[in-house]
Amino acid sequence: MNTMAEAIDKTTGAMSASELAGGIHSRATVGDFTVADPRMSCRDVDVWYGSKQAIKGVSLDIAQNEVLSMIGPSGCGKSTFLRCLNRMNDTIDGCRVTGSIRLDGQDIYDRSLDPVPLRARVGMVFQKPNPFPKSIYENVAYGPRIHGLTNNRTELDALVESSLRKAGLWEEVKDRLDQPGTGLSGGQQQRLCIARTIAVSPEVILMDEPCSALDPIATAIVEELIDELRANYSIAIVTHSMQQAARVSQRTAYFHLGDLIEVGETNDIFTNPRHKLTEDYITGRFG
Amino acid sequence: MTDTNASRPVPDLGGGHTVRRYDEELAKLRAIILEMGEHVVGQTQSALAALVDREESQAYRVLDREPQIDYLSLDADEEVFRVIVRRQPTAVDLRIVLAMSKIAGDVERAGDKATSIAGQALELKGLAGGLDELPEELKQSFRALYDRACCMFEQSIQAVAHFDVALSLGIFEDEPPLCEAGKELRRLLGDEERSELTPRQIVCLLTSAHALERVGRHASNIAEQVIYVALGQDVRYRNREILIETLRHQGY
Numbered sequence: 001m002n003t004m005a006e007a008i009d010k011t012t013g014a015m016s017a018s019e020l021a022g023g024i025h026s027r028a029t030v031g032d033f034t035v036a037d038p039r040m041s042c043r044d045v046d047v048w049y050g051s052k053q054a055i056k057g058v059s060l061d062i063a064q065n066e067v068l069s070m071i072g073p074s075g076c077g078k079s080t081f082l083r084c085l086n087r088m089n090d091t092i093d094g095c096r097v098t099g100s101i102r103l104d105g106q107d108i109y110d111r112s113l114d115p116v117p118l119r120a121r122v123g124m125v126f127q128k129p130n131p132f133p134k135s136i137y138e139n140v141a142y143g144p145r146i147h148g149l150t151n152n153r154t155e156l157d158a159l160v161e162s163s164l165r166k167a168g169l170w171e172e173v174k175d176r177l178d179q180p181g182t183g184l185s186g187g188q189q190q191r192l193c194i195a196r197t198i199a200v201s202p203e204v205i206l207m208d209e210p211c212s213a214l215d216p217i218a219t220a221i222v223e224e225l226i227d228e229l230r231a232n233y234s235i236a237i238v239t240h241s242m243q244q245a246a247r248v249s250q251r252t253a254y255f256h257l258g259d260l261i262e263v264g265e266t267n268d269i270f271t272n273p274r275h276k277l278t279e280d281y282i283t284g285r286f287g
Numbered sequence: 288m289t290d291t292n293a294s295r296p297v298p299d300l301g302g303g304h305t306v307r308r309y310d311e312e313l314a315k316l317r318a319i320i321l322e323m324g325e326h327v328v329g330q331t332q333s334a335l336a337a338l339v340d341r342e343e344s345q346a347y348r349v350l351d352r353e354p355q356i357d358y359l360s361l362d363a364d365e366e367v368f369r370v371i372v373r374r375q376p377t378a379v380d381l382r383i384v385l386a387m388s389k390i391a392g393d394v395e396r397a398g399d400k401a402t403s404i405a406g407q408a409l410e411l412k413g414l415a416g417g418l419d420e421l422p423e424e425l426k427q428s429f430r431a432l433y434d435r436a437c438c439m440f441e442q443s444i445q446a447v448a449h450f451d452v453a454l455s456l457g458i459f460e461d462e463p464p465l466c467e468a469g470k471e472l473r474r475l476l477g478d479e480e481r482s483e484l485t486p487r488q489i490v491c492l493l494t495s496a497h498a499l500e501r502v503g504r505h506a507s508n509i510a511e512q513v514i515y516v517a518l519g520q521d522v523r524y525r526n527r528e529i530l531i532e533t534l535r536h537q538g539y
Contacts, residue, residue: 243375270377272519282377285303 030275031264033253035063039204039234040085040122045099047080047089047258054080056258057099062204067226067235069245069266072255073281078238081255082206085236086122087115103203120147123197127209129189131181131196136173139181139192140164143200159199166232167195168225187218191225198229205229207237211244223248242282246270254278300379300450300516309374316366316387317447323359323394324444326352328437330401331502335433337408338495339426341419346412349405356398363391382519386512390447393512397440397505400498407491407498414487422483425492428475432468432496435461436503443509450517452539455510459527462507469500 038061047055055077062068062085070078080089087108089095101108108118120143131139140160143149150156160177164170169191173184181192190210197205207226211219226235226248239245245252246266253263254277262269262278273279302310330349337346367388370376376384421429439461446454473496476489484492514522514534522530 242377246377271381273378279378280303283380284305284309284374 029059029260030262030278033060033260033263035061035066037064038062039064039104040236041100041102041105042081042085043100045081045084045097045101047077047084048094048096048098049092050094054258055084058255058258058260060253060260060263062234062236063251064234065230065232066251067230067237067249069249069252070236070238070255071240071242071245071252071281072261074240075257076255077258078253078255079208082208082236082238085204085206086119086124088119088124090115117147120200121202122204122206123200123202124206124208125190125193125197125210128213129186129193131184131189131192133180133182135178136164136181136184136192137177140195140199143196147200149200163195163199164192166198166229167191168221168228169195185218187214187221190214190218190222194222194225194229198233202233204234204236207235209238209240212240219244242270254281256281300383306374309370309380312366312370312374313380313383316363316370316384319359319363319366320387320390320394320447321444323356323363323391323398324440324447326356326359327394327398327401327502328441328444330356330398331404331433331437331440331499334401334404334408335429335499337405338411338492339421339429341408341412341421343409343412346405346408349401353398353402356395360391360395363387367391379516379519382516386516390509390512393505393508394444397502400501400505403498404495407495411488411491414485414491421492425472425475428468428472429496429499432465432472432499435465435468436499436506439465439503439506440509443506443513446510446513450513452514452517452534455513456531456534456539458506458510459531461503462527465500465503469496472496 040062042061043059045055045058046053058077058081060068060081070082072078083089084097084101085108089097097109103118103122106113108122132142134142137160140163141156144156144159150159161170161174164173169188172188173179173192181189184192190213194205194210210226211222214222223244226237229235237245237248249266251263252266252269254261254269254273254275256277262273262275264274269278270282273282279285302314304310330352333345333349336342337349367384370380370384374380439458442454442458442461445451446458473493476484476492476496511521511523514520518534
């Protein structure tokens, strides 16, 4: 850490405007990465793909009932970091994660912890809608069935309906639950995937560019849904759309070359970011 | 006056976008404001000549040219809308666009003050027992107030050109002398010994004095917006002395 960076308080991000005017390019996180009552808590997380370090000492909390957006240029590590949160990186050969990631105080990388139920508690919605090649009903019922969340068909029917309702899809599909999920429109398929995630009663939902394959109307519907889901879940979303980050999230984290550069209230990040790299990126000056 | 050479270097806050057209659009918006400012300076100068030197032609010149500022104000509004729609500005760009919109309003209203002074000059001329020449001490007092107000206004426009925080602080530092110059002029106009002026003439002159002082106040408003752009701090309604001391201490 260089001399100027030492002047930046890692917790308070006390970086003066005059320092910014001088063009500091510090890699110390600016802003408070902690929250009072975190659902997930990450400390000094490093991720390596073989010899290449993709994430460098990132510390970040995810609060209960908040949407946290992660933004940054391609290759900055935001998706890699997101995938650490439910151990999706376990499936990648040569990927090594160090540091601490806790869900409700429990270390998710504890050797005794089974990643399968973890991924039910920390669900994930991907860039491209990926419904199973099954009926709409079965897409939602699959998770609860393998996790044994219901005792009989009546309970399963009720869970499918409530999940589809929470995903804002019930009215559109209630008369064709036996039809293939792949027959829905892109936006509907993505909401079906969200319903599938909700069905296993997660605590956290991770979304990796969930609207990048959707048209503006479908995007708006999913964004409205994200806002509604916040009442019951913690949501971390990776997005390349800064307008989307500004619209849907309460806090925003900016990543650059594997570093968490700045984190703060979304309103502050988009009106008065404190780090020059953040400002350059969100104003379109990033070269 | 502020030594502008001592100003801390401020980066070109409106430039350097990956999309160069965006830079051009912000530069165009700023150019409109600067052009408006130049017009206002000229208008105020002409208005003072009409009032103090009794140059009637200068008053008509001010009235004729007022629409130019109004039209530029409309252009600024249009450019603001265009940038918002096309670019959805964020961070410093958002602050620039919001500030420019407010600055355009202040510059336009400063132009209105010049028009008001020109109108008063013509009214003085038309009043029964018309006033051919102002008493010398009043002339000097009007010029002193004009010097303060116009200097502040010119500096505010320069500050907009470079988003110069130090220059903006200098404008704040000029507020007390502006206020004093205004008070002195009002004191002279209220002097019971001033029997050479009719009450109606005194009202015209007081109105003009108030308008001149307001030009300086608009400069202060503009300076507040410059600081908002450069530092992201809304300094409206903040204690001026503390603000100046704090920012000077930070090197501005």
